[in-house]
Amino acid sequence: MDATIARAADIILSAKHVIALTGAGISTESGIPDFRSRGGLWERYDPSEYATIDAFHERPGKVWEMLFDMVGLTRSARPNPGHAALAELEKMELLKCIITQNVDNLHQEAGSVNVIEYHGNVSRLECLSCGTVYEDREFDVAEIIKSRVPPVCGKCKVMLKPTVIFFGEMIPQEATVRSQEAARNADVVMVIGTSATVYPAAGIPLIAKQNNAVIIEFNIEETGLTNYATDIFVRGKTGTTLPDLVNMIKQ
Ligand SMILES: [Zn+2]
Known part of the structure:
Protein backbone atom coordinates (compact mmCIF):
# COMPACT_ATOMS: atom_id res chain seq x y z
CA MET A 1 0.00 0.00 0.00
CA ILE A 32 -23.43 10.45 6.23
CA PRO A 33 -24.46 7.14 4.64
CA ASP A 34 -24.81 7.10 0.85
CA PHE A 35 -28.46 8.09 0.27
CA ARG A 36 -28.77 5.06 -2.02
CA SER A 37 -27.19 2.53 0.35
CA ARG A 38 -28.81 0.34 3.01
CA GLY A 39 -29.82 2.58 5.87
CA GLY A 40 -29.59 5.56 3.51
CA LEU A 41 -32.17 8.26 3.07
CA TRP A 42 -33.88 6.59 0.09
CA GLU A 43 -34.62 3.52 2.17
CA ARG A 44 -36.90 5.61 4.36
CA TYR A 45 -38.22 7.98 1.71
CA ASP A 46 -39.09 6.84 -1.78
CA PRO A 47 -37.29 9.45 -3.91
CA SER A 48 -40.03 9.30 -6.57
CA GLU A 49 -42.40 10.56 -3.89
CA TYR A 50 -40.13 12.84 -1.86
CA ALA A 51 -37.29 14.02 -4.07
CA THR A 52 -38.76 15.08 -7.39
CA ILE A 53 -39.15 18.71 -8.35
CA ASP A 54 -42.81 18.07 -9.19
CA ALA A 55 -43.41 16.73 -5.67
CA PHE A 56 -41.85 19.90 -4.22
CA HIS A 57 -44.06 22.14 -6.36
CA GLU A 58 -47.19 20.18 -5.49
CA ARG A 59 -46.64 19.32 -1.82
CA PRO A 60 -43.61 21.12 -0.36
CA GLY A 61 -44.77 20.37 3.19
CA LYS A 62 -44.61 16.64 2.54
CA VAL A 63 -41.19 16.90 0.87
CA TRP A 64 -39.92 18.82 3.89
CA GLU A 65 -40.58 15.70 6.02
CA MET A 66 -37.68 14.15 4.10
CA LEU A 67 -35.70 17.40 4.02
CA PHE A 68 -35.67 17.73 7.82
CA ASP A 69 -33.81 14.41 7.89
CA MET A 70 -31.49 15.31 4.99
CA VAL A 71 -30.65 18.71 6.47
CA GLY A 72 -30.28 17.25 9.97
CA LEU A 73 -27.98 14.49 8.73
CA THR A 74 -25.71 16.71 6.65
CA ARG A 75 -25.61 19.84 8.78
CA SER A 76 -24.64 17.99 11.97
CA ALA A 77 -21.75 16.25 10.16
CA ARG A 78 -18.18 17.53 10.27
CA ASN A 121 -25.65 22.28 -1.75
CA VAL A 122 -27.93 21.67 1.20
CA SER A 123 -26.54 24.71 3.04
CA ARG A 124 -28.03 27.15 0.50
CA LEU A 125 -31.79 27.60 0.18
CA GLU A 126 -33.76 29.21 -2.61
CA CYS A 127 -37.23 30.64 -3.10
CA LEU A 128 -38.74 29.09 -6.21
CA SER A 129 -41.13 32.03 -6.41
CA CYS A 130 -38.80 35.08 -6.43
CA GLY A 131 -35.40 33.39 -6.84
CA THR A 132 -33.83 34.78 -3.65
CA VAL A 133 -31.02 32.56 -2.35
CA TYR A 134 -30.38 32.32 1.38
CA GLU A 135 -27.39 30.86 3.26
CA ASP A 136 -28.57 28.51 5.97
CA ARG A 137 -26.60 30.47 8.57
CA GLU A 138 -29.32 33.13 8.17
CA PHE A 139 -31.62 30.62 9.90
CA ASP A 140 -31.56 28.69 13.16
CA VAL A 141 -31.07 25.32 11.47
CA ALA A 142 -31.14 23.35 14.72
CA GLU A 143 -34.45 24.95 15.63
CA ILE A 144 -35.89 24.26 12.15
CA ILE A 145 -35.04 20.57 12.50
CA LYS A 146 -36.30 20.38 16.07
CA SER A 147 -39.57 22.21 15.47
CA ARG A 148 -40.03 20.72 11.99
CA VAL A 149 -41.24 24.04 10.65
CA PRO A 150 -39.82 24.67 7.15
CA PRO A 151 -38.00 27.97 6.54
CA VAL A 152 -39.91 30.45 4.37
CA CYS A 153 -38.95 33.29 2.03
CA GLY A 154 -38.93 36.65 3.82
CA LYS A 155 -40.66 38.30 0.85
CA CYS A 156 -43.05 35.64 -0.49
CA LYS A 157 -43.67 33.59 2.67
CA VAL A 158 -43.48 30.38 0.63
CA MET A 159 -41.40 27.39 1.77
CA LEU A 160 -37.77 27.50 0.67
CA LYS A 161 -36.07 24.64 -1.12
CA PRO A 162 -32.46 23.63 -0.46
CA THR A 163 -30.45 24.15 -3.66
CA VAL A 164 -29.99 20.39 -3.83
CA ILE A 165 -30.78 19.11 -7.33
CA PHE A 166 -33.99 17.09 -7.17
CA PHE A 167 -34.92 14.32 -9.58
CA GLY A 168 -36.37 15.99 -12.65
CA GLU A 169 -34.08 19.01 -12.31
CA MET A 170 -31.14 19.73 -14.60
ZN1 LIG B 1 -39.45 34.62 -2.44
Whole structure:
Protein backbone atom coordinates (compact mmCIF):
# COMPACT_ATOMS: atom_id res chain seq x y z
CA MET A 1 0.00 0.00 0.00
CA ASP A 2 2.80 2.45 0.86
CA ALA A 3 4.36 1.76 -2.53
CA THR A 4 1.06 2.50 -4.29
CA ILE A 5 0.60 5.75 -2.37
CA ALA A 6 4.22 6.69 -3.06
CA ARG A 7 3.63 6.21 -6.79
CA ALA A 8 0.47 8.34 -6.59
CA ALA A 9 2.41 11.01 -4.68
CA ASP A 10 5.18 11.11 -7.30
CA ILE A 11 2.68 11.47 -10.14
CA ILE A 12 0.79 14.27 -8.37
CA LEU A 13 4.02 16.11 -7.56
CA SER A 14 5.13 16.10 -11.20
CA ALA A 15 1.67 16.89 -12.64
CA LYS A 16 0.51 20.32 -13.78
CA HIS A 17 -3.26 20.08 -13.47
CA VAL A 18 -4.64 17.69 -10.87
CA ILE A 19 -8.39 17.56 -10.30
CA ALA A 20 -10.52 15.47 -7.94
CA LEU A 21 -13.94 13.92 -8.46
CA THR A 22 -15.65 12.99 -5.19
CA GLY A 23 -18.78 11.07 -4.20
CA ALA A 24 -20.65 9.74 -1.22
CA GLY A 25 -17.75 7.50 -0.11
CA ILE A 26 -15.66 10.42 1.16
CA SER A 27 -18.47 11.51 3.51
CA THR A 28 -19.45 8.16 5.02
CA GLU A 29 -16.65 8.57 7.58
CA SER A 30 -18.36 11.82 8.59
CA GLY A 31 -21.45 9.79 9.41
CA ILE A 32 -23.43 10.45 6.23
CA PRO A 33 -24.46 7.14 4.64
CA ASP A 34 -24.81 7.10 0.85
CA PHE A 35 -28.46 8.09 0.27
CA ARG A 36 -28.77 5.06 -2.02
CA SER A 37 -27.19 2.53 0.35
CA ARG A 38 -28.81 0.34 3.01
CA GLY A 39 -29.82 2.58 5.87
CA GLY A 40 -29.59 5.56 3.51
CA LEU A 41 -32.17 8.26 3.07
CA TRP A 42 -33.88 6.59 0.09
CA GLU A 43 -34.62 3.52 2.17
CA ARG A 44 -36.90 5.61 4.36
CA TYR A 45 -38.22 7.98 1.71
CA ASP A 46 -39.09 6.84 -1.78
CA PRO A 47 -37.29 9.45 -3.91
CA SER A 48 -40.03 9.30 -6.57
CA GLU A 49 -42.40 10.56 -3.89
CA TYR A 50 -40.13 12.84 -1.86
CA ALA A 51 -37.29 14.02 -4.07
CA THR A 52 -38.76 15.08 -7.39
CA ILE A 53 -39.15 18.71 -8.35
CA ASP A 54 -42.81 18.07 -9.19
CA ALA A 55 -43.41 16.73 -5.67
CA PHE A 56 -41.85 19.90 -4.22
CA HIS A 57 -44.06 22.14 -6.36
CA GLU A 58 -47.19 20.18 -5.49
CA ARG A 59 -46.64 19.32 -1.82
CA PRO A 60 -43.61 21.12 -0.36
CA GLY A 61 -44.77 20.37 3.19
CA LYS A 62 -44.61 16.64 2.54
CA VAL A 63 -41.19 16.90 0.87
CA TRP A 64 -39.92 18.82 3.89
CA GLU A 65 -40.58 15.70 6.02
CA MET A 66 -37.68 14.15 4.10
CA LEU A 67 -35.70 17.40 4.02
CA PHE A 68 -35.67 17.73 7.82
CA ASP A 69 -33.81 14.41 7.89
CA MET A 70 -31.49 15.31 4.99
CA VAL A 71 -30.65 18.71 6.47
CA GLY A 72 -30.28 17.25 9.97
CA LEU A 73 -27.98 14.49 8.73
CA THR A 74 -25.71 16.71 6.65
CA ARG A 75 -25.61 19.84 8.78
CA SER A 76 -24.64 17.99 11.97
CA ALA A 77 -21.75 16.25 10.16
CA ARG A 78 -18.18 17.53 10.27
CA PRO A 79 -15.41 17.16 7.65
CA ASN A 80 -13.15 14.14 8.18
CA PRO A 81 -9.38 13.82 7.53
CA GLY A 82 -10.11 12.93 3.87
CA HIS A 83 -11.80 16.28 3.28
CA ALA A 84 -8.99 18.03 5.17
CA ALA A 85 -6.32 16.33 3.05
CA LEU A 86 -7.92 17.59 -0.18
CA ALA A 87 -8.15 21.13 1.24
CA GLU A 88 -4.46 20.90 2.11
CA LEU A 89 -3.55 19.73 -1.40
CA GLU A 90 -5.32 22.80 -2.81
CA LYS A 91 -3.43 25.10 -0.40
CA MET A 92 -0.18 23.45 -1.53
CA GLU A 93 -1.25 24.39 -5.10
CA LEU A 94 -1.23 20.74 -6.11
CA LEU A 95 -5.00 20.45 -6.65
CA LYS A 96 -6.86 22.76 -9.04
CA CYS A 97 -10.43 21.89 -8.18
CA ILE A 98 -12.85 19.39 -6.69
CA ILE A 99 -15.88 18.26 -8.65
CA THR A 100 -18.31 16.79 -6.13
CA GLN A 101 -21.53 14.82 -6.33
CA ASN A 102 -22.12 15.47 -2.63
CA VAL A 103 -24.50 18.12 -1.29
CA ASP A 104 -23.15 18.16 2.27
CA ASN A 105 -20.88 21.25 2.03
CA LEU A 106 -18.10 19.34 3.84
CA HIS A 107 -15.38 20.18 1.28
CA GLN A 108 -16.02 23.89 1.80
CA GLU A 109 -16.14 23.44 5.59
CA ALA A 110 -12.77 21.69 5.43
CA GLY A 111 -11.35 24.74 3.62
CA SER A 112 -11.53 23.78 -0.05
CA VAL A 113 -12.21 26.85 -2.19
CA ASN A 114 -12.55 25.73 -5.80
CA VAL A 115 -15.45 23.28 -5.55
CA ILE A 116 -17.78 22.51 -8.44
CA GLU A 117 -21.11 21.12 -7.20
CA TYR A 118 -23.03 18.83 -9.53
CA HIS A 119 -25.96 18.29 -7.22
CA GLY A 120 -26.19 21.61 -5.43
CA ASN A 121 -25.65 22.28 -1.75
CA VAL A 122 -27.93 21.67 1.20
CA SER A 123 -26.54 24.71 3.04
CA ARG A 124 -28.03 27.15 0.50
CA LEU A 125 -31.79 27.60 0.18
CA GLU A 126 -33.76 29.21 -2.61
CA CYS A 127 -37.23 30.64 -3.10
CA LEU A 128 -38.74 29.09 -6.21
CA SER A 129 -41.13 32.03 -6.41
CA CYS A 130 -38.80 35.08 -6.43
CA GLY A 131 -35.40 33.39 -6.84
CA THR A 132 -33.83 34.78 -3.65
CA VAL A 133 -31.02 32.56 -2.35
CA TYR A 134 -30.38 32.32 1.38
CA GLU A 135 -27.39 30.86 3.26
CA ASP A 136 -28.57 28.51 5.97
CA ARG A 137 -26.60 30.47 8.57
CA GLU A 138 -29.32 33.13 8.17
CA PHE A 139 -31.62 30.62 9.90
CA ASP A 140 -31.56 28.69 13.16
CA VAL A 141 -31.07 25.32 11.47
CA ALA A 142 -31.14 23.35 14.72
CA GLU A 143 -34.45 24.95 15.63
CA ILE A 144 -35.89 24.26 12.15
CA ILE A 145 -35.04 20.57 12.50
CA LYS A 146 -36.30 20.38 16.07
CA SER A 147 -39.57 22.21 15.47
CA ARG A 148 -40.03 20.72 11.99
CA VAL A 149 -41.24 24.04 10.65
CA PRO A 150 -39.82 24.67 7.15
CA PRO A 151 -38.00 27.97 6.54
CA VAL A 152 -39.91 30.45 4.37
CA CYS A 153 -38.95 33.29 2.03
CA GLY A 154 -38.93 36.65 3.82
CA LYS A 155 -40.66 38.30 0.85
CA CYS A 156 -43.05 35.64 -0.49
CA LYS A 157 -43.67 33.59 2.67
CA VAL A 158 -43.48 30.38 0.63
CA MET A 159 -41.40 27.39 1.77
CA LEU A 160 -37.77 27.50 0.67
CA LYS A 161 -36.07 24.64 -1.12
CA PRO A 162 -32.46 23.63 -0.46
CA THR A 163 -30.45 24.15 -3.66
CA VAL A 164 -29.99 20.39 -3.83
CA ILE A 165 -30.78 19.11 -7.33
CA PHE A 166 -33.99 17.09 -7.17
CA PHE A 167 -34.92 14.32 -9.58
CA GLY A 168 -36.37 15.99 -12.65
CA GLU A 169 -34.08 19.01 -12.31
CA MET A 170 -31.14 19.73 -14.60
CA ILE A 171 -27.55 19.60 -13.38
CA PRO A 172 -26.53 23.29 -13.22
CA GLN A 173 -25.10 24.20 -16.61
CA GLU A 174 -22.24 26.17 -15.08
CA ALA A 175 -21.15 23.05 -13.16
CA THR A 176 -21.23 20.93 -16.31
CA VAL A 177 -19.25 23.47 -18.38
CA ARG A 178 -16.64 24.14 -15.68
CA SER A 179 -16.13 20.46 -14.86
CA GLN A 180 -15.74 19.43 -18.49
CA GLU A 181 -13.19 22.19 -19.01
CA ALA A 182 -11.32 21.02 -15.90
CA ALA A 183 -11.37 17.45 -17.21
CA ARG A 184 -9.98 18.50 -20.60
CA ASN A 185 -7.11 20.36 -18.91
CA ALA A 186 -6.37 17.64 -16.36
CA ASP A 187 -3.26 15.49 -16.46
CA VAL A 188 -4.31 13.64 -13.28
CA VAL A 189 -7.83 12.84 -12.03
CA MET A 190 -8.25 11.62 -8.45
CA VAL A 191 -11.50 9.63 -8.31
CA ILE A 192 -12.50 9.48 -4.65
CA GLY A 193 -15.33 7.64 -2.93
CA THR A 194 -17.35 7.14 -6.08
CA SER A 195 -17.73 4.50 -8.75
CA ALA A 196 -18.13 7.35 -11.27
CA THR A 197 -20.75 5.42 -13.18
CA VAL A 198 -23.54 8.02 -13.14
CA TYR A 199 -23.42 10.83 -15.68
CA PRO A 200 -22.30 13.56 -15.80
CA ALA A 201 -19.67 12.50 -13.24
CA ALA A 202 -18.92 9.38 -15.26
CA GLY A 203 -17.76 11.54 -18.16
CA ILE A 204 -15.01 13.29 -16.19
CA PRO A 205 -12.40 10.50 -16.01
CA LEU A 206 -13.21 9.50 -19.57
CA ILE A 207 -12.73 12.99 -21.02
CA ALA A 208 -9.45 13.28 -19.12
CA LYS A 209 -8.33 9.80 -20.17
CA GLN A 210 -8.77 10.72 -23.83
CA ASN A 211 -6.12 13.38 -23.21
CA ASN A 212 -3.84 10.81 -21.59
CA ALA A 213 -4.51 11.87 -18.02
CA VAL A 214 -3.57 9.46 -15.24
CA ILE A 215 -6.56 8.19 -13.25
CA ILE A 216 -5.86 7.54 -9.56
CA GLU A 217 -8.79 5.89 -7.82
CA PHE A 218 -9.31 5.96 -4.03
CA ASN A 219 -12.03 3.54 -2.97
CA ILE A 220 -12.69 0.78 -0.43
CA GLU A 221 -13.52 -1.71 -3.16
CA GLU A 222 -12.90 -1.93 -6.87
CA THR A 223 -15.59 -0.31 -9.00
CA GLY A 224 -16.78 -0.39 -12.58
CA LEU A 225 -14.08 2.17 -13.33
CA THR A 226 -11.17 0.17 -11.90
CA ASN A 227 -10.45 -2.23 -14.73
CA TYR A 228 -11.72 0.13 -17.35
CA ALA A 229 -9.93 3.42 -16.78
CA THR A 230 -8.01 3.43 -13.49
CA ASP A 231 -4.19 3.51 -13.66
CA ILE A 232 -3.50 3.41 -9.93
CA PHE A 233 -5.94 1.94 -7.41
CA VAL A 234 -5.50 3.02 -3.80
CA ARG A 235 -7.59 0.73 -1.65
CA GLY A 236 -8.89 1.81 1.74
CA LYS A 237 -10.89 4.36 3.67
CA THR A 238 -10.29 7.80 2.19
CA GLY A 239 -10.08 9.27 5.71
CA THR A 240 -6.81 7.31 5.93
CA THR A 241 -5.46 7.03 2.38
CA LEU A 242 -5.77 10.73 1.52
CA PRO A 243 -3.91 11.97 4.64
CA ASP A 244 -1.28 9.26 3.96
CA LEU A 245 -0.90 10.66 0.45
CA VAL A 246 -0.47 14.22 1.70
CA ASN A 247 2.11 13.08 4.27
CA MET A 248 3.99 11.23 1.53
CA ILE A 249 4.00 14.36 -0.65
CA LYS A 250 5.39 16.46 2.21
CA GLN A 251 8.32 14.10 2.75
ZN1 LIG B 1 -39.45 34.62 -2.44
